[in-house]
Amino acid sequence: MTELAWGIVGTGSVSRAIAADLALTPGVRRLAVTSREEPRAREFADTFSIERAYGGVEELLADEDVDILYIGTPHATHSDIAVRALEAGRHVLVEKPAGVDSSDVRRIADAARASGRFAMEGMWMRFAPAYRAAIEDIRNGAIGSVTSVRASFGIPFGDPESASWTVQRRSSTLLDQGIYPVTLALDVLGVPESLCATAHVRSDGVDLAVHATLEYRDHRFAQLAASMTGWTELSAAVSGSAGWLTLSPPFWATDRYVLHSLAGGATDQESLFRPDPTVHPREGFGYVPMLRAVTEAIADGLKEHPLHPLQDSITIAEILDRIRACATSQPQLGLPT
Numbered sequence: 001m002t003e004l005a006w007g008i009v010g011t012g013s014v015s016r017a018i019a020a021d022l023a024l025t026p027g028v029r030r031l032a033v034t035s036r037e038e039p040r041a042r043e044f045a046d047t048f049s050i051e052r053a054y055g056g057v058e059e060l061l062a063d064e065d066v067d068i069l070y071i072g073t074p075h076a077t078h079s080d081i082a083v084r085a086l087e088a089g090r091h092v093l094v095e096k097p098a099g100v101d102s103s104d105v106r107r108i109a110d111a112a113r114a115s116g117r118f119a120m121e122g123m124w125m126r127f128a129p130a131y132r133a134a135i136e137d138i139r140n141g142a143i144g145s146v147t148s149v150r151a152s153f154g155i156p157f158g159d160p161e162s163a164s165w166t167v168q169r170r171s172s173t174l175l176d177q178g179i180y181p182v183t184l185a186l187d188v189l190g191v192p193e194s195l196c197a198t199a200h201v202r203s204d205g206v207d208l209a210v211h212a213t214l215e216y217r218d219h220r221f222a223q224l225a226a227s228m229t230g231w232t233e234l235s236a237a238v239s240g241s242a243g244w245l246t247l248s249p250p251f252w253a254t255d256r257y258v259l260h261s262l263a264g265g266a267t268d269q270e271s272l273f274r275p276d277p278t279v280h281p282r283e284g285f286g287y288v289p290m291l292r293a294v295t296e297a298i299a300d301g302l303k304e305h306p307l308h309p310l311q312d313s314i315t316i317a318e319i320l321d322r323i324r325a326c327a328t329s330q331p332q333l334g335l336p337t
């Protein structure tokens with residue numbers, strides 16, 4: 001198999017994890033990295049045994065040996081870099097969220113179509129073996145017909161006044177954490193008929209915490225929460241007419257799920273409380289299954305990956321747009337002074 005030559009954009013925390021997991025992925029050549037400051041790229045290249053280091057995206061794009069760009073920069077920069085890479089004839093794996101809103105994501109999809117190159121948003125959750133097996137079990141009726149979802153991703157990543165979160169970077173818990181519960185809801189319930197949401201939005205417009213209820217026909221619903229300033233429990237649960245399934249924390253990177261089910265004819269409700277766990281160990285930091293899938297898809301000549309096509313990224317971004325619109329139209333509830 002010819003090796004796919006990867007170029008990494010950005011030397012931050014997720015790029016470090018991806019560089020380490022690329023080393024565990026077959027068919028990969030870790031060719032280049034670029035930073036806004038060349039010495040940072042050089043240090044990164046030395047750490048991860050990457051062959052070439054550059055001081056800007058243009059320099060990376062000028063290297064004709066690079067086949068695919070992994071874009072691990074702030075949200076606000078994703079679509080511009082992705083579109084430039086596609087226009088320069090490179091494949092693209094762009095971090096989640098692919099864009100800051102649905103029109104931003106559509107720009108990437110349009111550029112991908114025009115260039116004929118592969119493009120995908122780095123929604124690694126959908127490639128994790130435990131997540132895939134859980135979704136397959138649910139679709140095969142393991143909990144009957146799905147009635148509700150509960151999922152939350154809240155971790156205190158910093159102080160509410162943190163200066164490292166800025167509107168310029170489009171820092172946002174809805175975009176950063178909320179995208180995972182929304183993707184799970186889409187996977188098992190589809191696009192909501194209606195929704196309502198509230199958020200804790202900082203005076204500069206950065207949303208720090210958000211929770212939403214998504215409503216579907218026949219009284220089905222999803223309750224979702226995200227926060228970057230406080231804990232919300234990190235598992236997810238999908239309930240149905242014959243039981244429920246929990247994705248163990250952290251649900252977006254889980255290595256196991258637990259089925260509590262009466263499907264298959266069991267009548268003893270006690271069996272609901274003798275759960276049936278399924279474990280799929282993580283590979284590396286957990287990005288290897290996605291990196292392998294992208295590498296193989298490109299080798300097979302695919303332009304998108306069937307597990308996370310660009311239309312799904314657009315649909316997810318549209319739901320995030322609707323949540324944002326609802327949450328920002330609500331009054332901000334603070335503590336009484």
Ligand SMILES: NC(=O)c1ccc[n+]([C@@H]2O[C@H](COP(=O)([O-])OP(=O)(O)OC[C@H]3O[C@@H](n4cnc5c(N)ncnc54)[C@H](OP(=O)(O)O)[C@@H]3O)[C@@H](O)[C@H]2O)c1
Nearest residue numbers: 010011012013014015035036040072073074075095096097
């Ligand atoms: N899939 C996942 O599990 C996962 C986990 C964490 C984050 N993410 C996503 O990955 C992206 C990056 O997150 P991160 O936590 O790695 O962020 P980070 O630590 O702040 O790193 C971002 C890097 O982007 C580069 N950069 C390029 N343009 C920049 C600009 N205008 N302002 C600031 N930095 C710029 C910087 O590298 P140089 O200084 O070298 O240019 C910086 O180190 C986000 O979109 C986030 O949603 C995904």
